[in-house]
Amino acid sequence: MSILPSPPRWIAADWGTSNLRVRAVGPGGQVLAEAESEEGMGSLAPEAFEPALLRLVGPWLGPGVTPVLAAGMVGARQGWVEAPYRAVPCAPLAAGGLVRAPARDPRIAVFIAPGLSQAKPADVMRGEETQIAGALALHPDFDGVFCLPGTHSKWARVSAGEVVGFQTYMTGELFALLSRQSVLRHSLGGEETDEAAFDEALSDALSRPERGAAKLFSIRAESLLTGLAPAAARGRLSGLLIGMELAGARPWWLGQRVMLIGSPGLCAAYARALAAQGNPAETLPAAACSLAGLATLLPGIEP
């Protein structure tokens, strides 16, 4: 029996490489409960997905069948079941692309949303398309560019409800590798970020992006020679990497209406960077967009 007052109408799952986040959704669309674990796609063999899901959602289930809508790397080739990419230009999500995942437990019916692919330049996304669909559900007339900062930042141009093109930057992954595993880790430390150092590095990288690669080691050198503070080192690394991304992505934001979708901290950093370039980007929370995106798929799976 469900530990909730009544079982959810459906369950939303954001299932990435490192994490699984689930939400029990009530008949009016309200979130009844949330749970998460570190059982991401990267750590699971195909037969381990169902047990990982049930560990989180099992207590919510009632006697009937509860639909589970999932987005993210769970649909990759190494995931639970492959949900083949849909090629842009196309709407970010379409019920027709859903793939049913094999499950033994009769209480769940699991559907996985496919990602998007672009032939030239080659690019792919899994999970962000669902957030874009949600953002469009919340702002149906939006025409412009979504920026989804993260491990692999995505810039996506949307027109008339379709994703017409997108581009990926490995900024978040580079920051994680450089701050935790490179020689720069000795100079960072702590979680604080000096905003002045961020702004200066950002502006440097934007105006002379070809020098970005040369500036990285200066963080270590200044820390050795003049005791650069860890928060300043962190701010500079973040500013350099985001600045290099923004320099490459200039056509995606210069003179464009930009909407950021992501975690509050990361969106704030990108918004600060874009504002310094004269672009007043708006921000939407990733979790709400993801839920709204999965909700658009619900009519397609109901009898």
Next chain:
Amino acid sequence: MSILPSPPRWIAADWGTSNLRVRAVGPGGQVLAEAESEEGMGSLAPEAFEPALLRLVGPWLGPGVTPVLAAGMVGARQGWVEAPYRAVPCAPLAAGGLVRAPARDPRIAVFIAPGLSQAKPADVMRGEETQIAGALALHPDFDGVFCLPGTHSKWARVSAGEVVGFQTYMTGELFALLSRQSVLRHSLGGEETDEAAFDEALSDALSRPERGAAKLFSIRAESLLTGLAPAAARGRLSGLLIGMELAGARPWWLGQRVMLIGSPGLCAAYARALAAQGNPAETLPAAACSLAGLATLLPGIEP
């Protein structure tokens, strides 16, 4: 008793973060024996340096005192003993800067060569100054730029026997992190490098360095969508990163006489890249330069 026909006149040590390489040198400068281990500075507490050295050179020692000249991270603050940086402009090495390392074994007298620092832009090197000194010993009239590709590539301008400025790029460390630990690791694999992919990525990154950050993820995307071969993926990553370095370092090589010092494979990649830009860089082997550099210090420590 030495296992060599006669004990060495001195011992040369390249002691970096990850490795220790030693050579026994005879009275005529000839190498009598070589050895190496993975007991680099990064894995040793201060009191562990002497035993690590003796494990390699112990069998070579005779009854008298053998001088050991060491260069590299062994002289860092976290090393055996700190050999404070010498500030450029200055000759790459000077006997006056040597620091004696404390050793209990009376059969060795260990001296550590200091690295170089630059105040603005902040930069440091440890080990490369010794290779530069060796290159200058082999080519006393050289006036131009040394490029030492590696984990942290160095570009150093030398004039009238002095290093007048230098700049560090984290290209090798970025390649190692991205190829082994990022999402791109799934697309590389093997050790083969496709030269056409290298050339194309290099030329892309050089002509539009601001797009380099955007091109990294294309390696993963093409591997997923069109089955990009691992050797092509490896060539492209290498070409992109070296291209971004060369774009930033353009003033260091454009119209300059460039001499590469490093491992044969890495020097070949840089020479290929520079040749494509019309610069016929020469190449010197790192090991010979390091030995020749340390040898210049010998007169300074002899009574």
